[in-house]
Amino acid sequence: MQVEALIFDVFGTCVDWRTGVAREVAAATGAKGLEIDSVAFADAWRGLYEPAMQEIRSGRPYTDLDALHRENLDTTLGRFGIATHFNDEERAALNHAWEKLPPWPDVVPGLIRLKASRIIAPCSNGSIALMTRLARYGALPWDCILGAGIARAYKPDPRTYLAACDALRLEPAHVMMVAAHNDDLVAARDCGLKTAFVARPLEHGTGQVTDLKATSHWDIVAADFPALSAHLDLRSHD
Amino acid sequence: MQVEALIFDVFGTCVDWRTGVAREVAAATGAKGLEIDSVAFADAWRGLYEPAMQEIRSGRPYTDLDALHRENLDTTLGRFGIATHFNDEERAALNHAWEKLPPWPDVVPGLIRLKASRIIAPCSNGSIALMTRLARYGALPWDCILGAGIARAYKPDPRTYLAACDALRLEPAHVMMVAAHNDDLVAARDCGLKTAFVARPLEHGTGQVTDLKATSHWDIVAADFPALSAHLDLRSHD
Numbered sequence: 001m002q003v004e005a006l007i008f009d010v011f012g013t014c015v016d017w018r019t020g021v022a023r024e025v026a027a028a029t030g031a032k033g034l035e036i037d038s039v040a041f042a043d044a045w046r047g048l049y050e051p052a053m054q055e056i057r058s059g060r061p062y063t064d065l066d067a068l069h070r071e072n073l074d075t076t077l078g079r080f081g082i083a084t085h086f087n088d089e090e091r092a093a094l095n096h097a098w099e100k101l102p103p104w105p106d107v108v109p110g111l112i113r114l115k116a117s118r119i120i121a122p123c124s125n126g127s128i129a130l131m132t133r134l135a136r137y138g139a140l141p142w143d144c145i146l147g148a149g150i151a152r153a154y155k156p157d158p159r160t161y162l163a164a165c166d167a168l169r170l171e172p173a174h175v176m177m178v179a180a181h182n183d184d185l186v187a188a189r190d191c192g193l194k195t196a197f198v199a200r201p202l203e204h205g206t207g208q209v210t211d212l213k214a215t216s217h218w219d220i221v222a223a224d225f226p227a228l229s230a231h232l233d234l235r236s237h238d
Numbered sequence: 239m240q241v242e243a244l245i246f247d248v249f250g251t252c253v254d255w256r257t258g259v260a261r262e263v264a265a266a267t268g269a270k271g272l273e274i275d276s277v278a279f280a281d282a283w284r285g286l287y288e289p290a291m292q293e294i295r296s297g298r299p300y301t302d303l304d305a306l307h308r309e310n311l312d313t314t315l316g317r318f319g320i321a322t323h324f325n326d327e328e329r330a331a332l333n334h335a336w337e338k339l340p341p342w343p344d345v346v347p348g349l350i351r352l353k354a355s356r357i358i359a360p361c362s363n364g365s366i367a368l369m370t371r372l373a374r375y376g377a378l379p380w381d382c383i384l385g386a387g388i389a390r391a392y393k394p395d396p397r398t399y400l401a402a403c404d405a406l407r408l409e410p411a412h413v414m415m416v417a418a419h420n421d422d423l424v425a426a427r428d429c430g431l432k433t434a435f436v437a438r439p440l441e442h443g444t445g446q447v448t449d450l451k452a453t454s455h456w457d458i459v460a461a462d463f464p465a466l467s468a469h470l471d472l473r474s475h476d
Contacts (some may be wrong), residue, residue, distance in 0.1 A: 068408060119370060129407040131380040132357060144370040144383040149405065167387065169304060169367040 001219065001235050002174055003144035003194055006114055007164050009155075009179035010131065011101075012203040014122070015138060018042050019102030030096045032085050039205070041080060048072035053125060053154045062152045064127040070095045098126070099133035103140060104200065111141050114232070116182020121146045122165045123177065125154050146170075156187030165193070169218055178228065182215045189218075196220040196228055239457065239473050240412055241432055244352055245361035245384055245402050247393075247417035248369065249339075250441040252360070253376060256280050258339030266332050273450045277443070279318060286310035291363060291392040300390045302365040308333045336364070337371035341378060342438065348377055348463020352470070359384045361415065363392050382406075392419050394425030403431070416466065420453045427456075434458040434466055 011017045018039065025045075026038035052068040061219040073095055086094070114120050121144050122131050128149035135142050144167075148154050151163035165172045172192035179185050180200035189195050195218040201208055214221045220235075222228035249255045256277065263283075264276035290306040307328075311333055315321040324332070352358050359382050360369050366387035373380050382405075386392050389401035403410045410430035417423050418438035426434050433456040439446055452459045460466035 119374070121370075127383075127407070128382055128388070128405040132359075132406065136357070136381060142382075143374060144366055144380075148389055150366070167366040168370065169365070235409075 001194065003176045003232060003236075004116060004170055004174045005119035005121065005168050006176045006178055007161075007193075007194075008123050009177070009184050010122045010124035010126060010134070010147075011182060012109050012200055013178065013180040013198065014140065015101035015103050016135065016203070017046065017101050018097070018203065018205065021045060021097045024094060024100060028086075028090070029082065032081055036080050036082065036084060041076060043204075044079060044102035045072055045076045048075060056154055057157060064129075064131055065125055065148065066095065066098075066127050069098055075119075096133075099130055100137050101134060103138040104224075106224035106226055108139055108141070110229060112154050113226060115141055115143065115227040117236075118232075119143045119168060119169075121164070123147045123161065125157070125160075155184060158187065158191050161191040161193055165191075176219065176232075183209050185218055186216070189216075194219045196222060196231075198222050198224060198228060239432065241356060241414045241470060241474075242408055242412045243357035243359065243406050244414045244416055244434075245286055245359050245399075245431075247415070247419060247422050248360045248362035248364060248372070248385075250416040250438055251416065251436065252345050252378065253339035253341050253372065254441070255284065255336070255339050256441065256443065258277065259283060259335045262332060262335035262338060266324075267320065272320055272323060274318050279314060281442075282317060283307075283310055284315045286313060294392055295395060297464065302367075303363055303364050303386065304333065304336075304368055307336055317324050332347070334371075337368055338375050340371060341376040342462075344462035346377055346379070348359070348467055351464060351467040353379055354380065356470075357381045357406060359402065359406075361385045363398075393422060396425065398432055399429040403429075414457065414470075419449050423456055424454070427454075432457045434469075435464060436460050436461060436462060460468050 008014055020044035022038040022123045025041045029036050052072055056062060073091055077086055111120055121142050124131055124147040128145050129146045146164040146167055148160055150167055151160040153159040165175050175196035176196055177185060177188035178196045178198060180198055185195040185197060197214045201212050201214060220228060220231045222231050246252055254345045259280035260276040266272050291312055294300060303318055313327055315324055328469045349358055359380050362369055362385040366383050369383045374377045383404040384405055386398055388405055389398040391397040403413050414432035415423060415426035416436060418436055418441060423433040423435060435452045437451060439450050458466060458469045460469050
């Protein structure tokens with residue numbers, strides 16, 4: 001198994017979006033003396049992500065995730081009954097919450113180790129702008145930024161995975177998709193990529209019921225990123 | 239002057255393509271017992287770069303620089319009378335010379351300093367694949383890879399500069415183009431970007447006659463990348 005590049009899902013797989021967004025929401029609402037459940041707000045905001053991308057997949061012209069997040073923020077503020085408390089500028093500022101998400105503790109040391117012998121890049125639905133600022137925030141040592149921003153298509157659209165391979169001038173069989181979401185890996189495997197699953201059982205909090213384990217025979221199933229690196233080192237000697 | 243991101247020309251500005259390519263050519267021809275002037279070969283190979291890009295600007299469908307370099311290698315091998323000595327696989331290997339170019343000595347320390355407070359990215363005519371591998375070779379600490387690869391257009395086409403700003407979600411006035419080539423900066427300034435000139439008087443060897451100095455009033459003219467960083471730090475306190 002010759003893997004020359006690893007591409008990564010980011011929200012949930014590399015970073016803890018729920019904790020990060022809730023923290024920013026708590027700061028923004030707290031400063032106004034508003035009392036809301038910031039974790040519930042984060043879940044509601046994120047809950048509008050999939051339906052928004054589905055609109056794009058169904059024919060709406062490609063709109064980057066920053067703009068979709070902003071639309072979804074407006075909706076979520078309304079649902080929580082606090083829309084009148086946030087003007088346009090404040091909403092734009094809060095939308096940057098998605099650029100300030102903490103990496104899971106194993107991610108940076110794991111990526112550094114993986115990068116020593118292979119290209120590493122995000123293959124996220126986030127824009128280049130978002131992924132670039134998120135990388136700076138969390139010290140994610142990417143070699144380049146791939147994903148929806150270069151494909152102008154959202155995962156699991158095959159074009160997103162294939163554009164990442166094309167950009168690196170690599171055959172899909174030499175590229176491994178790493179994700180905490182089984183459906184992401186299904187789509188990547190259908191494009192001919194190698195696959196690695198790393199469970200993130202706290203992505204949705206302690207009550208999480210989805211993606212607690214691998215639901216297919218992925219090429220690698222690893223406990224965390226350093227373990228993924230160790231698996232790859234072993235395999236490369238096969 | 240609020241500069242949130244710096245984007246860089248790479249061949250000549252960040253890396254010494256002439257020395258790097260000549261070294262790879264010398265190794266490849268030496269291994270076959272061929273005696274050629276490897277620096278002259280590098281100059282001839284590079285000399286076909288501008289005409290090849292001009293074809294694209296004149297209507298040839300976008301073809302990435304790796305493919306153009308390969309076509310130009312075939313031509314150059316013919317001109318040096320050594321075409322029959324290199325099969326397809328060997329030509330493909332030699333084409334990777336463009337991914338193994340030494341940075342000028344000030345570049346890596348300068349980029350590390352600049353990156354501390356601003357986004358840094360290449361805005362080169364090289365592909366994402368080429369720029370990614372070149373960054374790994376030379377430890378260039380880019381935040382992301384911009385340029386022709388995301389614009390599918392070659393500098394000085396305005397789309398290349400504007401696509402870089404768009405990808406970062408920044409107004410051109412908040413992005414600075416850094417180059418050792420005055421014509422690159424003319425085109426960037428026409429798009430509304432800020433400009434910085436850093437002379438590279440040895441890019442074409444000791445007999446260089448072009449771009450030895452700034453030929454316009456660029457926002458910054460600096461001796462090297464650390465000096466550019468110092469200029470920016472001073473200006474940000476204006």
